[in-house]
Amino acid sequence: MGIFNNIFGDKSEKETKPEKKSYLNWIPLTSLEQLEMIKKESEIGAVLIFKHSTRCGISSMVIKQFEKLFSEEHENLKVYYLDLLNYRDVSDEVGYKFQVMHQSPQLIVVRNGVSVYDASHYEITQTDLSRFM
Numbered sequence: 001m002g003i004f005n006n007i008f009g010d011k012s013e014k015e016t017k018p019e020k021k022s023y024l025n026w027i028p029l030t031s032l033e034q035l036e037m038i039k040k041e042s043e044i045g046a047v048l049i050f051k052h053s054t055r056c057g058i059s060s061m062v063i064k065q066f067e068k069l070f071s072e073e074h075e076n077l078k079v080y081y082l083d084l085l086n087y088r089d090v091s092d093e094v095g096y097k098f099q100v101m102h103q104s105p106q107l108i109v110v111r112n113g114v115s116v117y118d119a120s121h122y123e124i125t126q127t128d129l130s131r132f133m
Contacts, residue, residue, distance in 0.1 A: 022067065022070070023074055023075040024067050024074070024075075024079060025079065026050075026081040027078060027079065027081065028080070028081055028083075029049060029080040029081060029082040029094075030087055030090065031087075032090055032093055034080070035090070035093060035097055038110055039097075039113040041078055042110040042111050042113055043112055043113065045077075045111075045133075046078075046110065047078045047080065047109070047111075048077060048080065048107060048108070048110075048132065049079075049082060049098075049108040049109075049110065050081050050105065050106070050107055050124075051082045051094065051102075051103070051105060051106040051107075052083060052084065052104070053084055053085055053104040053105065054085055054086075055085060056104060056105070058105070058121060059104055062105045062121065062124050062125060063105060065124075065125040066107070066124055066125060066127075069125070069127065069129055070129065073130065073133070074129050074130070077132065077133070082094065084104060098110060098114065099115060100115050100118045103118075103120035103121070104120070105120065105121065105124060106118060106119070106120045106124075107119045107120075107124045117132070
């Protein structure tokens with residue numbers, strides 16, 4: 001049965017593998033009022049905004065790779081998740097308030113009320129999160 005387990009996998013092995021701990025704690029960004037909160041929070045430390053399109057294949061791949069960038073040292077980073085299709089008005093205001101051109105997917109880092117870094121598409125996966133600690 002070894003060959004079949006190699007091809008189809010052994011469910012008991014999959015079930016006993018420990019689940020990898022996630023060090024990324026998404027904060028849903030769903031209202032315009034939260035943008036003022038983000039500006040205030042950014043006075044204490046960097047705040048990240050991840051703009052994601054749920055209909056875009058590239059965005060789906062990038063968000064998975066972005067999540068893998070997080071290790072224990074990054075678990076205190078504030079990261080807001082913006083579903084730009086459902087919250088288009090919030091997405092538009094993010095661009096206006098932080099003076100960044102709309103892209104998707106997009107990572108925006110806010111410090112002291114202004115955008116200090118932004119990246120889009122696969123450039124996001126090359127981001128050194130430690131520089132925002």
